[in-house]
Amino acid sequence: MDEELKFKIRSLNKTFGNNHVLKGIDLDVVKGSSLIILGGSGSGKSVLIKLMVGLLTADSGSILYEGNESIGMPYKDRLKMLENCGYLFQAGALFDSLTVQQNITFFAEKLHSLTKKDIRELASKKLQSVGLSNKILDLYPSELSGGMQKRVSLARAVCVDPKVIFFDEPTTGLDPIMSNVINDLIVKVRDELGATTVTITHDMQSARKIGKEVAFLFEGRIVWSGKMSEIDSTDNDNLRQFITGEIAKSNLVEA
Ligand SMILES: Nc1ncnc2c1ncn2[C@@H]1O[C@H](COP(=O)(O)OP(=O)(O)OP(=O)(O)O)[C@@H](O)[C@H]1O
Ligand SMILES: [Mg+2]
Numbered sequence: 001m002d003e004e005l006k007f008k009i010r011s012l013n014k015t016f017g018n019n020h021v022l023k024g025i026d027l028d029v030v031k032g033s034s035l036i037i038l039g040g041s042g043s044g045k046s047v048l049i050k051l052m053v054g055l056l057t058a059d060s061g062s063i064l065y066e067g068n069e070s071i072g073m074p075y076k077d078r079l080k081m082l083e084n085c086g087y088l089f090q091a092g093a094l095f096d097s098l099t100v101q102q103n104i105t106f107f108a109e110k111l112h113s114l115t116k117k118d119i120r121e122l123a124s125k126k127l128q129s130v131g132l133s134n135k136i137l138d139l140y141p142s143e144l145s146g147g148m149q150k151r152v153s154l155a156r157a158v159c160v161d162p163k164v165i166f167f168d169e170p171t172t173g174l175d176p177i178m179s180n181v182i183n184d185l186i187v188k189v190r191d192e193l194g195a196t197t198v199t200i201t202h203d204m205q206s207a208r209k210i211g212k213e214v215a216f217l218f219e220g221r222i223v224w225s226g227k228m229s230e231i232d233s234t235d236n237d238n239l240r241q242f243i244t245g246e247i248a249k250s251n252l253v254e255a
Contacts, residue, residue: 004031005064006164006196007052012061014047021047023220025061029164034190034197036207036228038242039217045200046090048217049166052198053085054078083111086162088153090169090200094141100127100152101137108159126155129192130185147178151185158189165190167199171206183209204243216242 007029014022021044029035039045050056052063054070063070065081073081094103101123108114108122124134130151141149150170157165170186171179183206190197190210201207207214207228214231216224216239224236234240 005029006031006033006066008062008064008067009052010062012048012051012063013059014044014051014056015059021220022051022058025217025220025222027215027222027225029196029198030213031196032194034210034212035199036211036214037198037200037217038207038214038239040242041202043217044220045217046168049087049168049198049200053082053087053166079111082107083160084163086157086160086165086195088157088165088167088170090172094149094153094156096141099138099140100144103141103152104156104159106156111160122159123155126159127152129158129189130155131181147174147181150174150178150182154182154185154189158193158195161193162195163193164196164198165193167197167201167210169200169202171201171203179203179206180209186210 005028007027009025009027012022012025025048037045037048047056051058054073058071061071068077070078070081095106098106101120104123104126105114105119109119114122120137123137127134127137132148132151132155136144136148141152144152154170157167167186171182174182186197186199187210189195197210199207199210211228214224214226214228215222216236218238224234224239231239231243
């Protein structure tokens, strides 16, 4: 049923110059789902979620957000939509010249009128929710470890209590222990907020921990989608090769 869909994407196309990245994406994001988008490096995963939140504009196709067309949506309506979306950027992307507090509340302050006290309290509460002390509120990103920066990025992504959260490679560059901490935090904040999540990851361990549903992007299309529990028995050769790290025989050049 369409009212159960947060996003309904049809025939979505995106080209950069002569690089045809997305060639007719069809994808449903069901309310309450924890969707993992899998796909090789450069296959267009980040481009897809940037299109979903309107950071990039599609060439053609349709992206319905809660039943409303978001392609070409007026700015006012887009802001309203973004009030409900959190985004953890690939590589964290904290603002170097802003403090931890300013980073966390950056978007919240744009969307709501908040007093200085509200801002401090909000940043403090969100830091706690990702297991960090409010002693770091006035530090700058360069004074934090990579793992702490990821947690601050996570605190920023959930600052407006979003209904949909996008995570782009949340564990890349972290050691296995910190990756697990971030995975657990993602599950915790998702459950606390009752949010729908869309996560891009190369890390299958992380995917299995966070995700319940999977969509596999290959050569510009979603070529397989289903339950996480079904991926190991998939009959899609490309997906199987992706999850096992096998190299397709057809891709090997004979010596
Ligand atoms: N703003 C842009 N301008 C031009 N080309 C772009 C832009 N953003 C992405 N691309 C191109 O689109 C393709 C897909 O990029 P994208 O970042 O979505 O890949 P990805 O699947 O997220 O890869 P990775 O797993 O390495 O992050 C690449 O060929 C990339 O060079
Ligand atoms: Mg990417």
